[in-house]
Amino acid sequence: MRGLALVLRELGHRPVNAGLSVLGLGAGVALMVVVHLLATAAERETRRVVRDMGFNLRIIPRDTDIGRFHELGHSEGTLAEDAATRLAAGAGTFVSFNHLTPTLERWTNVLGRDALVTGLGAAITGPGERKAPMGFTVGAGRACLGAAVARRLGLKPGGSLEVAGRTLQVEKVLAEAGNVDDVRVYTSLADAQAILGLPGRISEIRAIDCLCLTSDRDPLGQLREALGRILPEAQVLQLRAIADARARQRQSAEGFAALATPLTLVVAGAWTGVLAFLNVRERRAEIGLWRALGSGSGRVLLLFLGRAVVIGLAGAALGGAAGTWAGLHFGPTLYPVTSAALAPDWAWLARLGWMTPAFAALACLVPAAMAVAQDPSETLRAD
Amino acid sequence: MITCNSLAKVYRTPDGREAGIRDVSLGADAGEMVVVRGPSGCGKSTLLLALGGMLRPDSGRVMLGGVDVYAASAGERGRLRATTVGFVFQMFHLVPYLPVRGNVLAGLPRVTREGEARADALLEELGLAGRRDAMPATLSAGERQRTALARALAKAPRLLLADEPTGNLDPANARIVFERMDRFRREGGAVLVVTHGADATPFATRTWEATGTGAPCGFRRAGVAGEGDDGATRGMFS
Known part of the structure; x- marks a missing residue:
């Protein structure tokens, strides 16, 4: 059976772990999309408001x-x-x-x-x-x-x-x-x-x-x-008062994004990594079996990293859609002056589309390495 | 087909006891079913895993099909297991998210048309044709072990290593399993079974027994009535 089919079947077999992993990554992606959309909107709003304030x-x-x-x-x-x-x-x-x-x-x-x-x-x-x-x-x-x-x-x-x-x-x-x-x-x-x-x-x-x-x-x-x-x-x-007002508003938006992004990465990464670790523990006998069937470290590693990539893709799709919806839904209330300019950022979404699976694979690297390093004889011996 | 010389592997159990094997030399040739018998905890599984290239011994040598197993690279050992050795475990170890047929195909190093045909024939032969799409969780213990046996045989291995293959089975299913392994032997394969019970003995061409009372264990050749007989003593399952 091909690797992708195995990964998909395993995800379907353990829907709670898979679902929580996708939800965790999806929430992280959604937060990043919302922060990005709203930070862009805040920037645009600031520019417009300051432009209306005049030259500084x-x-x-x-x-x-x-x-x-x-x-x-x-x-x-x-x-x-x-x-x-x-x-x-x-x-x-x-x-x-x-x-x-x-x-x-x-x-x-x-x-x-x-x-x-x-x-x-x-x-x-x-x-x-x-x-x-x-x-x-x-x-x-x-x-x-x-x-x-x-x-x-x-x-x-x-x-x-x-x-x-x-x-x-x-x-x-x-x-x-x-x-x-x-x-x-x-x-x-x-x-x-x-x-x-x-x-x-x-x-x-x-x-x-x-x-x-x-x-x-x-x-x-x-x-x-x-x-x-x-x-x-x-x-x-x-005209310092105008310049300072503009700078403060922009720095505030940038500061929020600067705080939210690493925090999101840490929380989503830890969440994904812990769930991957639980998945590896639950599959110890299976890992031993694949070894007995002749699978090498690379194949075992791919089984777990492939799983992470699929979860990352699903999380990116879910989070991208949810974050874009939330940004477009709440943005106009927060930034009414430039609300018409609010639109999905397809380039940003595309970037998240490949970055999220890569991030998920990175977060699962340690559990996957543990799976590779596991001694199959410990799970296969009957005596 | 497979031999080991002066094989030793000692480890400590979680409760601090020493376990494993010491100074084991035995083998199984094509057309043989060698049964290694001993009580629980005497190192039978350790021996089997070491023979299968899954557990590096502390000392001694394993030769499998002319290859020094532990002198070979990990990749070569993997290829050897994928192509030459079929494992059957007491706990079946089926992949829980694959149906019966998927589990059997998982035993193939590469899924080919011939491999699929062989897998389907084995499912038919072992009475699993009607259960080919069933998931492991819905199978009886006998069905699970027959699936595991089909998986081990699907690749047409030269050696079958079985660890308490009937430990969780009723006599009827145990007989099916041993009869199929016996057929594999008669077709030229080598079988090495480790077990604590006597149910494999009637099928054995050679038998080894654990020596001593403490672990780590050694094994000595046992004299068994009917040894070498191609089926005359299978009446115990009747």
């Missing part, structure tokens, strides 16, 4: 007077417009920075009152990434108005306004934010450069940091070091 890095000219910067809300100096593309081209930039958005802003008179004209260039993301833009983009000849500006000027979407001789069509009126955004007039970078008479210049590059390190690990030092190598004429400021 401002890269401004090195010689900017920080007092004036905070007083005005923007740098008085400027950088060349290609600073963003040069930064993007630098080695390792996207390890530290992302969503590089060249920006030009200045207070200027808009129909008799001061408003903060903010021109936004196209965001540059890491190679191969297709990230949604942070906030919004503004097309040429269009404007998005802060709530206070729109109210003051009596403007609504579809209306138009003239700034420094340039007519802009109102595309959107932003919800009241309760901060300086309420007095902004967002335009495209080119329009802002024309309005402010600063062609080819930007006042800063807005960005988001990718390090996700809390302040105790000095992320700013690392960001400055990275920036100094590529763009020495600039300095970087970090």
